Amino acid sequence: MDSEVAAAVGARLRxxxxxxxxxxxxxxxxxxxxKGSLSEIxxxxxxxxxxxLYALAGALEVPLATLLADRPGVEVxxxxxxxxxxxxxxHPDGTTVEVYLLHLDVGARHRSPAHGAGVVEHLLVTHGQALAGLPGRETAVGPGQTAVWESSAEHGYTVLGDAPVEAVLTIRSPA
Known part of the structure; x- marks a missing residue:
């Protein structure tokens, strides 16, 4: 993240x-x-x-894009x-829809904190294979396949196999 984007993210967070x-x-x-890290951010x-950023967005009960200052192209x-x-x-009804390009390295296992009641994630894998969703209820997905879950609890992504995963992640948050 360049200094201009870091400053915009920091200002939006504050x-x-x-x-x-x-x-x-x-x-x-x-x-x-x-506390020091938060102040520096x-x-x-x-x-x-x-x-x-996901932990801060969850604590503030806002979509991640809010903290990214709604700037397409920002990478974290x-x-x-x-x-x-x-x-x-x-949307006019207060619903927010975020779309991300997601990359997971070979061997990656990422856990994401809860995003709030009613928040739904859709993961469309374009390359590689992953296990995604809520612990104990993950779905194995490969190219062209999707996994969908309500992310009101901790959830995650695990790369399966020996290829990195590329995916499109859509997060829909209610008002």
Whole structure:
């Protein structure tokens, strides 16, 4: 993430936190993120990982795209996984639909925190094979196949086989 994008993400994070009348310490505790790290992210001097941004978005009860300042093309990553925001649409009824290009490295196993009640994810695999969804209820998906789940609980993605996974992830969040 370049410095301009990091500054925009930090500003959006701060504004969202302040709109919810939360202190840096309170949000850090809710998200399980260090208070110093959160301050550095808000000031645009630290590039947050995908996992950190998901934890903060969950604690703030907003879609991830909100913290990405709704900027298509922004890429975030954590070890073994990368996501590029392709589109974020807010509909008149308050529903938000986010579309990401997802890349998972060979051997990757990513766990994502809960995103909130009614949030639904659709994963369309375009290359490779993955196990995706809620623990104990994952679906094996390969090229051209989809997995769908409500992401109101921890969920994840695991690469199967010896090829990286490329996929399109759509996240639909209710108002």
């Amino acid at each position: 504004a969202t936190r302040q709109a919810r009348d939360l202190s840096v310490g309170a949000l850090a505790a809710r998200a399980g993120v260090g 808000e000031n645009g001097v630290r590039n947050p990982t995908l996992g950190t 990553a954590s070890p073994g996984i990368g996501a590029r925001l392709l589109d974020a649409t807010r």
